[in-house]
Amino acid sequence: MDDLRIGPDGLARCGWVGDDAEYRRYHDEEWGRPLHGDRALFEKMSLEGFQAGLSWITILRKRPRFREVFAGFEPAAVAAFGDDDVERLMTDAGIIRNRAKILATIGNARLVEEMAPGELDAFMWSFAPAPRAEGERPVVFADVPATTAASDALSKALKKRGFRFVGSTTMYALMQSAGMVDDHLAGCHSAG
Template sequence: MPPTAPAAPQPPDEHAGRASPFRCFGTGDPLYERYHDTEWGRPVRGDAAVYERLVLEGFQSGLSWITVLRKREAFRAAFAGFDPAAVAGYGEQDVERLLADAGIVRNRAKVEAAVAGARATLRLAETGPGLSELVWSHAPAPGRPAPRVPADVPASTPESVALAAALKRAGFRFVGPTTAYAAMQALGVVDDHLAACPARGGGR
């Protein structure tokens, strides 16, 4: 699902003399607006980039997305720019270091899941098909209608159920069907911008 419930279309702003921009979510927070306008729903490929989104979605579990988004640069510093090879080498001392880092979400299970995910990413690269290809192989068939209202956006799909199972088999954690679907949205594997949203179809 979108990081927050999509906003309703805005009426013309009579005071500004022009129509207010419509976004599915994020309007009013520059960081959130930028994320909506330039990242969410746009195709992302490459093992490291996909690994980053999966880790961040795992840390978001039980929290608001804006909380994780605001800590994103701290996460990148803490996890070596989300370089799977670097994070895969993290040991217990690194885990303890991260649990003392107030810049990120300090949750042992999620930190350990990020390390396990890095190791899984390397194994997938060695044995095939690679993390990025694995995730994109679960894209839904073309032609899915655009959601028109927030209620049209699912929390999970048969494809995300299958992806979650595949990721768990590979060694990932914190990747249930809902988290897997949120990652699919963030990676542009699905485009769940509402039909009226100007960002729909961006980068495709």
């Protein structure tokens, strides 16, 4: 895979986008852009947890169905899910049918519900590192880490609060996708 790829529109993008139109849209409109709000970050945490061991494009393509069956990732609604909901989700081919991940999502929603409004957002963003200095943008994929001290700390703090499927690699992916870090490669049209 090339580190940068020129799309059909003539724009240079991070090479992981490949030729997939939905990946291009996600890269251009979402990935690396600051995301705030308890519901939005709970959704991102949940989807990143479901992604563990799979490709992100798999999750991205299933995201509309995930949103539908997980009540728009409204923490209060998901926190109220019971055994019948777990069984319903386990039979839904439109999502990742992993019982441990489903139960973690419900449990994580209950933990979010115990927090004050805005607390999840403030808590997660408190781990965002300072923006890179000019000229420190990654040039090739090899420059982009899988984990950092910040993702290690966020993972550890979330686990201490009882959250599950929030390992450091998963949290670094969340930090990238939620714009807490900007790992668009130098030369990418989306590089900030």
